[in-house]
Amino acid sequence: MAASLPYHEPDIVTILVLTSFLLLLNIVNAALDRILYCGLLGQVLLGIAWGTPGSKWLSTHVEEVVVQLGYLGLILLVYEGGLSTSFKSLKANLFLSVGVAITGIAFPIAISYSLQGLLDATPLQAFSAGAALCSTSLGTTFTVLAASGLSSSRLGVVLTSAAMMDDVVGLVMVQVISNLGGGNLSPIIVVRPILISVAFAVVVPLACHFIVKPTTLYLNRYREVRPAARIGQIMRLGQTAFALHTALLVALVTGATYAGTSNLLAAYIAGAVISWWDSEVPHLGSCASSETPNPVEGKAQPKGSVQNADEPLEPEPTPTAGSDQVVTEPSTSDKEASNKTTTGEAVYERYYQQAVSRILQPFFFASIGFSIPVTRMFRASIVWRGLVYAILMTFGKLVCGLWLVRFSSGPGKNTPSKLLSRLKLPSAAHFWGKSTAKLSGENPIDPARSNTASSGGIASPAVTGNTAVTSQAAPSPPKPFSLHPPLILALAMTARGEIGFLISAVAESKGVFSSSSTTGDLSSESDIFLVVTWAIVLCTILGPLGVGLSVRRVRALEEKKNKEQEGTGRDVLGVWGVE
Incomplete structure (x- = not known):
């Protein structure tokens, strides 16, 4: 031994x-x-x-x-x-x-x-x-x-x-x-x-x-x-x-x-x-920035910044020795970076x-x-x-x-609009430009949402015919053939x-x-x-x-x-x- x-x-x-x-x-x-x-x-x-x-x-x-x-x-x-x-x-x-x-x-x-x-x-x-x-x-x-x-x-x-x-x-x-x-x-x-x-x-x-x-x-x-x-x-x-x-x-x-x-x-x-x-x-960090605001956060002013004279001062949560004292508590961005x-x-x-x-x-x-x-x-x-x-x-x-x-392109039955949305249109290029979809799961821009956002809820007039029908298809990512x-x-x-x-x-x-x-x-x-x-x-x-x-x-x-x-x-x- x-x-x-x-x-x-x-x-x-x-x-x-x-x-x-x-x-x-x-x-x-x-x-x-x-x-x-x-x-x-x-x-x-x-x-x-x-x-x-x-x-x-x-x-x-x-x-x-x-x-x-x-x-x-x-x-x-x-x-x-x-x-x-x-x-x-x-x-x-x-x-x-x-x-x-x-x-x-x-x-x-x-x-x-x-x-x-x-x-x-x-x-x-x-x-x-x-x-x-x-x-x-x-x-x-x-x-x-x-x-x-x-x-x-x-x-x-x-x-x-x-x-x-x-x-x-x-x-x-x-x-x-x-x-x-x-x-x-x-x-x-x-x-x-x-x-x-x-x-x-x-x-x-x-x-x-x-x-x-x-x-x-x-x-x-x-x-x-x-x-x-x-x-x-x-x-x-x-x-x-x-x-x-x-x-x-x-x-x-x-x-x-x-x-x-x-x-x-x-x-x-x-x-x-x-x-x-x-x-x-x-x-x-997330609570302070979105859900429950931190009462202390935001009091420290960066160097060279001037506070608006018309903006009322909020009361401090705790007594301080002087009005120009800087609180050392980390900012919201520092907290989020730490998280x-x-x-x-x-x-x-x-x-x-x-x-x-x-x-x-x-x-x-x-x-x-x-x-x-x-x-x-x-x-x-x-x-x-x-x-x-x-x-x-x-x-x-x-x-x-x-x-x-999966064989359907979206939820629901094969309605005429769904069947039209499944048609392949080889001559029609994507009007929103080059697709940015990646293997990791990033999806291309949805044409229906893009048109709605740009025209206040009305489809863009540049898209007509079958393409317009396609833009009204289901917003969820389509299921692959x-x-x-x-x-x-x-x-x-x-x-x-x-x-x-x-x-x-x-x-x-x-x-x-x-x-x-x-x-x-x-x-x-x-x-x-x-x-x-x-x-x-x-x-x-x-x-x-x-x-x-x-x-x-x-x-x-x-x-x-x-x-x-x-x-x-x-x-x-x-x-x-x-x-």
Whole structure:
């Protein structure tokens, strides 16, 4: 038992291996993100090449450290996804997200019973394989959305919430499957993770509404009455926001882990709570400028300014020593600037972004590569079954995109005006000029509102015929005819990643996939485990690759539309690209 770890300088081979590993993780990621928006695939392949499945240049101890640091990166990726959550969009699309999630769970599990014919699997083995393939990789989802710029769009909200629900169910499956091999399955094993997950999703919002919001409003009033108080100065510091945000994240993750539910769900809830506090709760700067004016604010005159002699002086809230004394309380603009620097996204960008994007996130995707038994997967009987099962599992997630298919251009029935508004007029250029719609959800100027504003409620006489009819169409963003939104959703849901590997590895080690594999020795993997691994690997590769190609196509279409300055008047993503 050593009292300390002896310090030894690493040899040059270790230094070169680690240097090349870390540099290539970032270089390959940047190159593939620029081309296909899926740099994570290169990081997975580098994990295979440098790790145990490939060259074994990284020692087992280094791989274990990379896995542990990578999981920290996964937690922070999910936390960042919570920070970008729009609660208005989440509430408006909650039932849609639930429908997408249920579809993404039910179809893979149902289709997995085809393994009974492919591999003579038992119903329990087929169910366990479906449980591994019903999950959606949260790390892959958030990374793809960030690279494509869709994180805060309506499509991104539906995708992240559905992927989170799928993973919660997947992590519940881990608890169930870990007890299937021992035969001690009881109802409490199934019910407890579900109830705890529901409790976190219900109790935390209630605590925010009845505790956090009243406390914030009380502090707002206290700071307005006592602008020079020490607590006001402390609350304006970015370091204070960092400490509070980090404490909330650590507390929820720790509580969820000990309670028996997903720590990734807790990380997402922590980010969502901070996003809610930033956007839905009034802050001192916003209160002082719009809702409850600060009686002290506005007394300090800038240097060189002269007060109007005819303007009556308002009484000071507190006695002052002299009439020319300047109050040191920050101005409204200073408060608003302080509020912006203490938001969750600003704190994350300042304190976490570089470490996550350059080290922790690459380590996470490389650790997925460590888990792929490449040398044992290329038997002919395993390859063709793995390809067939991967195709079936891809289809099992692609059906999720059907929830986003829309055919009407606006609400209501197909009235004559709606049908005319759907006509394509290739010869009529947009009279308001070049479209400014972007992939991030920015919409072009509505011609109906533009005409009304310019002519006092009467359509502009420059627009006649069918164009005038079009200008009277529904003011809401039109729903797209294209299949790009459902395709992006379906492909993003296809990636399985870390949760799939976790469930399949637990099923294998517990003897669910093979009755002889009860010792946890993975040196002789069962055929079902290898086929499931094939499906997870191919889906994790094809999903982000397909999303990258689709996003690239959407960007090209929008650039073409902006250059031509004419078209149908619809965004490529329609309502799904709106923030």
